[in-house]
Amino acid sequence: MKRFFYACGILISGCCFSQESTSQVKAAFFDGVAAAGYVDHGAFINFTGPNINITWRHTKFIVGMLPSLRIKEDRSEGTKNNAVTPNLGAGLTFVYKKIALQVPVYYNTKTSTQNGSWKVGIGLGYSLK
Numbered sequence: 696m697k698r699f700f701y702a703c704g705i706l707i708s709g710c711c712f713s714q715e716s717t718s719q720v721k722a723a724f725f726d727g728v729a730a731a732g733y734v735d736h737g738a739f740i741n742f743t744g745p746n747i748n749i750t751w752r753h754t755k756f757i758v759g760m761l762p763s764l765r766i767k768e769d770r771s772e773g774t775k776n777n778a779v780t781p782n783l784g785a786g787l788t789f790v791y792k793k794i795a796l797q798v799p800v801y802y803n804t805k806t807s808t809q810n811g812s813w814k815v816g817i818g819l820g821y822s823l824k
Contacts, residue, residue, distance in 0.1 A: 720749050726757055728788055730797045732818020737767025739799065739816060743788055755822075757788040761799050788820075795820035 726743040733739075746759020761784040769775040786799035797818040805811040 720747065726755075726759075726788075726822075727824035728757070728790060728795045728797075728820050728822050730788070730795055730818040730820025732797060732799070732816050732820075734765070734799065734801055734816025734818075735767065735803065735814040737765055739763045739765050739782070739784070739801070739818065741784065741797075741799070741818075744783075746788075753792050755788075755790040757790065758786075759788075760785055761797075763799070763801070765801065784816075786816075790822045793822045795822055 726746055726748060728743040729741070730743075731738065731740045741761045741763035743757055744760040744762045746757050748755055748757040748759075763782045763784050765780050765782045766778060767780075768778055782801055784799040784801040786797060788795055788797045797816075797820055799816050799818065800813050801816065802813055803809070803811060
């Protein structure tokens with residue numbers, strides 16, 4: 696009896712999952728998009744990291760994490776931070792064929808002169824896949 700249920704389950708899942716559809720939702724660790732852009736009086740260079748994406752025809756919508764290098768000159772007096780720092784952002788990426796438009800958000804931590812806040816940026820990129 697167990698074998699019968701296993702066989703039925705395999706046949707049903709084979710029929711249901713073998714049909715091709717034009718729109719799919721997938722989770723990915725790396726989606727192959729490199730981008731550069733502007734945020735909070737500085738620049739960023741990043742790749743898409745872990746994400747959830749939806750593909751529809753030639754367009755891909757990605758919501759996920761963005762491991763980045765932020766480039767920003769520290770204009771404070773005294774000791775200064777490096778101009779290039781690793782950072783993790785989050786955001787939306789829209790890919791049409793190979794061109795990507797990205798809207799990332801990054802968190803700036805609290806300092807002695809400013810409260811912590813989220814900063815929104817904009818960037819352009821290229822899909823490597």
